[in-house]
């Protein structure tokens with residue numbers, strides 16, 4: 001059955017609204033996907049300021065929704081054709097999550113539509129299906145400024161976390177090291193441009209968690225080592241470029257090592273011919289990271305799939321699709337007759353922390369002690 005969903009995303013520094021439709025034949029169509037990036041507002045502080053982010057979401061969300069609805073209407077899908085509303089309900093910066101979720105609740109209430117609270121990570125996990133017909137199960141490496149995880153995606157709502165970062169995400173490491181080197185924010189693209197002029201073999205950097213057999217990541221030691229080298233040995237533009245190249249190579253190397261381990265675990269469970277290895281998140285834009293992961297996939301017998309960058313970084317189309325897939329399943333399971341409530345409704349809660357694989361997060365917490373440092377995702 002055809003379904004059309006309005007999606008809302010506001011968990012970090014991008015406000016986004018989209019309309020996505022899945023036809024009777026299962027084909028997915030993004031009817032609109034509008035994004036307002038707050039990057040200039042945060043650049044002066046060298047990172048995202050939660051309070052500024054939340055205010056900016058409030059200021060822009062109405063206009064963005066109007067724009068997304070107008071674009072969909074131009075393609076012949078008016079507001080009356082929308083069957084449900086999906087919004088990111090976490091994990092993320094809580095002020096921002098509350099803005100998007102409250103907007104979605106208001107919209108759902110005014111139109112009498114069901115509301116689905118979506119886990120932002122589930123949006124990333126399924127985003128590849130906006131453009132590629134990737135069957136379940138598949139292996140996902142999610143690498144962005146906020147997340148660094150290897151996930152075994154068995155199906156909608158069925159995820160196993162194979163590894164996650166015990167401190168910083170890979171994108172965060174790019175950003176923080178770039179900041180130390182005076183390269184501005186966001187640091188990833190700037191560091192990549194510098195690295196292109198440098199020698200990756202010039203500086204030796206630590207290889208974190210080498211002795212461990214799991215698929216977890218760690219980038220804080222690299223950050224400290226890079227800061228020390230920057231202070232003591234970086235005197236010329238060439239030194240800086242060399243350090244950037246060495247850092248980029250070290251980040252890529254850890255992503256490759258952990259992904260290789262996850263690929264072997266995946267193959268041991270499923271066997272299979274050429275399962276998909278999906279790489280999503282802003283760091284997937286990095287050419288060195290991309291080419292090394294693609295070479296690894298080829299070596300290990302996986303098909304390398306990277307969604308277009310617009311769907312790799314934060315967007316609302318992926319939230320609409322995750323909501324759509326979830327709603328379709330809930331409806332089928334409840335033998336929908338129009339009266340039963342098969343959605344989260346207005347009681348959906350905004351959650352700053354919300355692991356996608358709750359079972360794993362509880363049985364093997366990354367931060368063993370409670371308090372402020374509980375696992376972000």
Ligand code: KG4
Pocket residue numbers: 012143144145146147170171172174175186187188189192281282283284285286287312313314
């Ligand atoms: O997925 P994304 O847009 O937002 C979230 O963090 O959820 O990812 C942004 C991150 C930033 O840390 C940024 O520095 C990094 O992706 N990034 C890159 C590149 N482009 C973006 N890192 C390395 N090389 C790049 N070319």
Ligand code: ZN
Pocket residue numbers: 120124144146313314
């Ligand atoms: Zn994200």
